[in-house]
Amino acid sequence: EIVLTQSPGTLPLSPGERATLSCRASQSVNRDYLAWYQQKPGQAPRLLIYGAFSRATGIPDRFSGSGSGTDFTLTISRLEPEDFAVYYCQQYGSSVTFGGGTKVEIK
Amino acid sequence: EVQLLESGGGLEQPGRSLRLSCVASGLTFSNYAMSWVRQAPGKGLEWVSLIDGGGGTYYADSVKGRFTISRDNSRHTLSLQMNSLRAEDTAVYYCAKGAGNGYGLDYFDYWGQGTLVTVSS
Numbered sequence: 009e010i011v012l013t014q015s016p017g018t019l020p021l022s023p024g025e026r027a028t029l030s031c032r033a034s035q036s037v038n039r040d041y042l043a044w045y046q047q048k049p050g051q052a053p054r055l056l057i058y059g060a061f062s063r064a065t066g067i068p069d070r071f072s073g074s075g076s077g078t079d080f081t082l083t084i085s086r087l088e089p090e091d092f093a094v095y096y097c098q099q100y101g102s103s104v105t106f107g108g109g110t111k112v113e114i115k
Numbered sequence: 116e117v118q119l120l121e122s123g124g125g126l127e128q129p130g131r132s133l134r135l136s137c138v139a140s141g142l143t144f145s146n147y148a149m150s151w152v153r154q155a156p157g158k159g160l161e162w163v164s165l166i167d168g169g170g171g172t173y174y175a176d177s178v179k180g181r182f183t184i185s186r187d188n189s190r191h192t193l194s195l196q197m198n199s200l201r202a203e204d205t206a207v208y209y210c211a212k213g214a215g216n217g218y219g220l221d222y223f224d225y226w227g228q229g230t231l232v233t234v235s236s
Contacts, residue, residue: 045160
């Protein structure tokens, strides 16, 4: 099973700042089949990125994904108030696993 | 608009069984993989099981042999039969739609609002 480790666990930032979230896999993710989700309290997850760097429909371009192999990054170029949430990575190249999440909180 | 509506959650004792259902609308159901993902209270997401458009099934090790995923394309319904329940199965269970071509593993572009399963004596 591929284990995904997300860091940091918590990321305190201010609106307007840049957020950089990391997702590291215990082995190479097949075909870079890596997705990112956003989850707010009491809500279901929302798909942001798939295939490591492709934005899902309706996702603002301040969200971008990068990386390949075992190291992936989600970047939010300038945080908006609605972006404070928990973010999860998911790999779907070998079975399916989720990372433990990164909480982006207001500093 | 795609909508996924889960049902069947509730309180059940350890060792007993529970069956979850998810009714989908706004999509050609048979064309997509469907999955169950759970979230224990205050914890992260954990993938449980997936069934693809061809009926192929996949399970997390934590539920293999205890849970069975199935689908009824004529009724646009996804199901999860959960047997031999354990306290650690307590979670909100989400139904999620695969975004790809319907075969094999997938990422998920639509999610239901979830149904809470509590396993406790």
